[in-house]
Amino acid sequence: MSPLSSLDAAREAVSALLAGGVRCVVVCPGSRSAPLAYALAEAEGRGHLELVVRIDERAGGFTALGAALSSGRPTAVVTTSGSAVGNLVPAVMEANHAEVPLIVLSADRPEELHGTGANQTTEQFDLFGEHVRFAATVEAGASPSSPVRTALSAATGALEGVPAGPVQLNLCFREPLVPEDGWEPPHGGWDAPPVQPYAYRRPPVAALGGLPPRRTVVLAGHGAGPLAEAFAAAHGLPLLAEPTSNARFGGHAVGPYRLLLEGHPGALIERVVLFGRPTLSRPVTALLAREGVQTALYHARPAAWFREGRRRERLIDDLDVLSGFAGRGAEGWLDAWLLAGAAAQEAVDRIIAGPGAVLTGPRLAQLVWETSHGQLMLGSSNGIRDVDLAASPPTQPLARVFANRGLAGIDGAISTATGLWLGRRTPTTLFLGDLTLLHDAGGLLIGDGEAEPDLRAVVLNDAGGAIFGVLEHGRVGGDPEARPGAAAAVERLFGTPHHADLRALAAAYGVRHTLVRTSAEAAAALSAPRRSGREIIEARLDRAGLRGLHARIRAAVEDAVGVRS
Numbered sequence: 001m002s003p004l005s006s007l008d009a010a011r012e013a014v015s016a017l018l019a020g021g022v023r024c025v026v027v028c029p030g031s032r033s034a035p036l037a038y039a040l041a042e043a044e045g046r047g048h049l050e051l052v053v054r055i056d057e058r059a060g061g062f063t064a065l066g067a068a069l070s071s072g073r074p075t076a077v078v079t080t081s082g083s084a085v086g087n088l089v090p091a092v093m094e095a096n097h098a099e100v101p102l103i104v105l106s107a108d109r110p111e112e113l114h115g116t117g118a119n120q121t122t123e124q125f126d127l128f129g130e131h132v133r134f135a136a137t138v139e140a141g142a143s144p145s146s147p148v149r150t151a152l153s154a155a156t157g158a159l160e161g162v163p164a165g166p167v168q169l170n171l172c173f174r175e176p177l178v179p180e181d182g183w184e185p186p187h188g189g190w191d192a193p194p195v196q197p198y199a200y201r202r203p204p205v206a207a208l209g210g211l212p213p214r215r216t217v218v219l220a221g222h223g224a225g226p227l228a229e230a231f232a233a234a235h236g237l238p239l240l241a242e243p244t245s246n247a248r249f250g251g252h253a254v255g256p257y258r259l260l261l262e263g264h265p266g267a268l269i270e271r272v273v274l275f276g277r278p279t280l281s282r283p284v285t286a287l288l289a290r291e292g293v294q295t296a297l298y299h300a301r302p303a304a305w306f307r308e309g310r311r312r313e314r315l316i317d318d319l320d321v322l323s324g325f326a327g328r329g330a331e332g333w334l335d336a337w338l339l340a341g342a343a344a345q346e347a348v349d350r351i352i353a354g355p356g357a358v359l360t361g362p363r364l365a366q367l368v369w370e371t372s373h374g375q376l377m378l379g380s381s382n383g384i385r386d387v388d389l390a391a392s393p394p395t396q397p398l399a400r401v402f403a404n405r406g407l408a409g410i411d412g413a414i415s416t417a418t419g420l421w422l423g424r425r426t427p428t429t430l431f432l433g434d435l436t437l438l439h440d441a442g443g444l445l446i447g448d449g450e451a452e453p454d455l456r457a458v459v460l461n462d463a464g465g466a467i468f469g470v471l472e473h474g475r476v477g478g479d480p481e482a483r484p485g486a487a488a489a490v491e492r493l494f495g496t497p498h499h500a501d502l503r504a505l506a507a508a509y510g511v512r513h514t515l516v517r518t519s520a521e522a523a524a525a526l527s528a529p530r531r532s533g534r535e536i537i538e539a540r541l542d543r544a545g546l547r548g549l550h551a552r553i554r555a556a557v558e559d560a561v562g563v564r565s
Helices: 006-019 034-045 057-071 089-098 145-155 226-235 282-288 319-326 333-353 361-371 382-390 413-424 434-439 466-470 472-476 484-495 502-508 519-527 546-561
Strands: 024-027 050-053 075-079 102-108 135-138 167-172 216-220 239-241 271-275 294-298 314-316 374-378 399-402 428-433 455-461 512-516 534-540
Touching (some): 006 145, 006 167, 034 075, 034 102, 057 075, 057 089, 057 399, 102 145, 135 145, 216 226, 216 282, 226 271, 271 282, 271 319, 314 319, 333 382, 333 546, 361 382, 361 428, 361 455, 361 519, 374 413, 382 428, 382 455, 413 428, 413 455, 428 434, 434 502, 502 512, 502 534, 512 519
Parallel strands (some): 024 075, 102 167, 135 167, 216 239, 216 271, 271 294, 294 314, 374 399, 428 455, 455 534
16 A cells, blocks of 8 residues: 555544544644645535634643533644644643543654754654553554544543543654645635533432431532532532532532631531542641541542542442432531521621722622623632632522633633633633733734634733732741841742733733723623623732731631631
């Protein structure tokens, strides 16, 4: 059999991707990857998939990751050879720990050029190491169909005992890299199919039966899903749900739960049933490690975020067995949590939204939570923790909530949110800090002719890294009069102050910009009817008093609940 031309090999790869359910591919331009680009243009012209072009591979990787997250489909990103592939490492690492089916299609030089000093030639195979479920190099001229099929099975979790996650196909191409003279892609293009809006449907959970009464709580971590809410409701148990659990709603959910874990009624907890991955707060970590508290993790499928035997919880893959472990709520147990939660919520609201209160991160988080519909992405750092602290659980979910919590980095937030919109074509809100925005400012670049997302980015701009002020570093640098050198070092190394002009940045990328400074201005901007396209709502805040604000919130909650922790 004669070897395939580069374009024919690329066409085979694209056909296998389509057969495996890929409907969106992000292309980062380059010469060695040109056969893939031409083959993908042909597929898009026939209406088989959507092409998205990004010049920055890191932005491209996170865009593909976001599209895979929201659509649930495997999504591919194409890069040329050389350092281009290395720019995908952050997105691949996140996809690994978050179990996202991200397909890396890295173009490469043929074998005879390796070791010769040829331009843009390096060892690309297995570049991502243990962060991918499968990696293969397809030599120039060989058929890629079988490796592509295997990669798709690995990416989507179809291989027994292997969680879903990223894969790499390293495709070698020889010249010629361009199609024959007179080539033209088919006319037409991708027409995004209509997507049904997100609607909550409660999963079925067996009735209580004769379960023993216990002081159990249901803890819903990242990715837990509505099953956690249904389980808590069926068993009469309080629900302690992180925002990205997509279970933070319903009559059993307790909003400011983390402020109640060390005092009343948290000190009385006997058992914890865990759904998903807890990622946000040290009080939760302390609860799961508390001596005398029995813990169980619902573990129905392989997981990438922990190794068996490394966590304390008992792993349970059967809901009936989990029911036996949890029991039903002891008399007065749920009421104690709901009463304490209501009192705590009122205390939080009084501090952050009472008369004379200035606009703060927790208050902005409340407003974002209450006004976001469709899709909501929370950037890492203080913003997601502010939502966890202050956002009151609604009766029914208002939006699907996302975050890059696989590794909880600030990488690629804008690009991921753009990808979320691409995957569902539904209004998307991104709540993030100023440094998170600046870290992925290149993600704002969308070329002429590319689809512009319906994306609202709400930026908490306190001119630096405020999260470090509420961690141990805040104590190190907390007394500038007594230790001015320590305070200056902490501010420089962790606070990382800046004077970036976000209005000018938005204008440079053609994005609308609104500045708010008060709660009333923020509420008005967030409640206004959304316009199509992209906008940045910048809330300019002062982080100097953040540590004191959290201390006042804790004190108010302790007083309101009546038992000091």
